[in-house]
Amino acid sequence: MRRRDLRRPRVSEPEPEALFSHALRLDGVSHGFFTRNGGVSGGVYASLNGGVGSRDATEAVGENRRRMARALGVEASHLLVPYQIHSADALIAIAPFSERPRCDGLATATPGVALGVTGADCGMVLFADPRARVIGAAHAGWRGALDGVLEATLTAMERLGADRSAIIAALGPAIGRKSYEVGPEFYERFVAAAESHADFFEPSPKEPRFLFDLPGFIGMRLRGAGVGMFEDLARDTYAEPEHFFSYRRSVHKGEPDYGRHVSAIALV
Template sequence: MTTPESLSARALEVEGVSHAFFTRNGGVSTGLYASLNGGVGSKDAADAVAENRRRMASRLGVEPQRLLVPFQIHSAEVATVDAPFVERPRCDALVTATPGLALGVTGADCGMILFADPVARVVGAAHAGWRGALDGVAEATLDAMERLGARRENIRAALGPAIGPKSYEVGPEFYARFVDAAEAYAVFFTRVGGEKFLFDLPGFLRHRLRAAGVGAYEDLARDAYAEADRFYSYRRSVHRGEPDYGRQISAIALA
């Protein structure tokens, strides 16, 4: 069996916690989805996605049914879990203090953030597209972890592959939405001619988490759009006229 390829963050390399920012390599999917597609919402063969997730769960040291991924809705909603679920909660972040569970989120341009408090032994995973980032999914995840006993100054967070600041072109309505929320957010946009801008989603997430008081933060600085051989990208699939796209999974587990 091919080992699924993954990246790691130094900030999360702590005793009793395993994590992985999986790439698109090391799975069984073919065609557009080659090869480690973890997206049950894609049109990929269900058995291929299940095998890919089984490989990811094995890499994290848990049984497949204990790799938990929510039904993501681009929100700031967080679910606290203590056991495997049958029906996926509709939210964009999960937190737990229960050993033996792996919490994951999917992404194909959106930010995937993993969290750990190694002292309180609380972990979390959040999916942060532009809407969730602006609405506060990262801060909501910190709040939920604190309710389980974590301390904000002890929480370590890391951002996995996401669309980079040179690849995310947006229009004036998008820019206005952020600047209307806070004029200071204009710093995360670079005008590229006319009414077009480049948006720095990783920089925005870094700003929000540091402002929220997270103890340590790391950005892997991998542009999902630009690295087609390593990562899936929704925006790249649209630009290529492809009918669908795969999804990366990023996940974290307590031993």
């Protein structure tokens, strides 16, 4: 009598869920704005937490990042994510890091390298000049966007031969205007930098507070910097808990910590 094979069939691991920019669907370029779904983390980190700065298990974050790297078509060690400090600093990356640089923007022209940034309400922007084959990534919270991280990333790309007028920039999921309430001192800081920044604020029902349009502000800065094309995926991290982590939502719910998304782009 023939013995029956009782071994379980191999189950393929789920692909990490990602959103994509239509403008960045380019030959020789892969990218993804990864959501919170398709990983191995649990609890408040469920499930695709890419934040090494979170209190999630190191092994879980490492596995999640390995899955993201595979989806991008690069080795896990070649998914480069800096130590983000809400700065206006951008650096050129040419090889895997021996130590993560402290900055908020990266640029490269090296095939097989993916540039990533993390966020959980902040703007995550991916860049590509398809003719020069130069890519970039920037973490743009309100402070970095105001201080110039987007422009610094464009400058780093130009140092590698990119033409600013040919650069495509795409903004992934970020906190939306209706979800981003700020105090009067926040408003005053922006308007002190330029009176036109008042256009990105509207009064909140909770006077004297305001609602701030971070995606709109990022788009204005990039268009003003001369990029050839800008796309906003227009997804609100705070308003979609089934898809996205949100620092602000975690604070409002009294949670002990929160997961981080990874958005990344690679030359392949």
